[in-house]
Amino acid sequence: MAKPRDLRRRIKSVQSTRKITKTMELVATSKLKRAQDRVIAARPYAAALAEVIADLYAPELARGAASSSSRRTGGRSICT
Numbered sequence: 001m002a003k004p005r006d007l008r009r010r011i012k013s014v015q016s017t018r019k020i021t022k023t024m025e026l027v028a029t030s031k032l033k034r035a036q037d038r039v040i041a042a043r044p045y046a047a048a049l050a051e052v053i054a055d056l057y058a059p060e061l062a063r064g065a066a067s068s069s070s071r072r073t074g075g076r077s078i079c080t
Helices: 004-056 059-072
Strands: none
16 A cells, blocks of 8 residues: 555645646637637628629639739749
């Protein structure tokens, strides 16, 4: 059987680990809440941006841009 001193040390260790774990859970919860709040706050901007992009999108322009961009790309970078 373990000595009383070892048992007390083990109990203290488990309690300390439990406190650390609880603190980590609180921090994670706080970070998650802040991230969710940022997502909710950004929704109106995302909706407005999607509307603007939808208004600007024209299939014939998209096809022309794709073919011209493939001609402009080369093996060399812009800076050389």
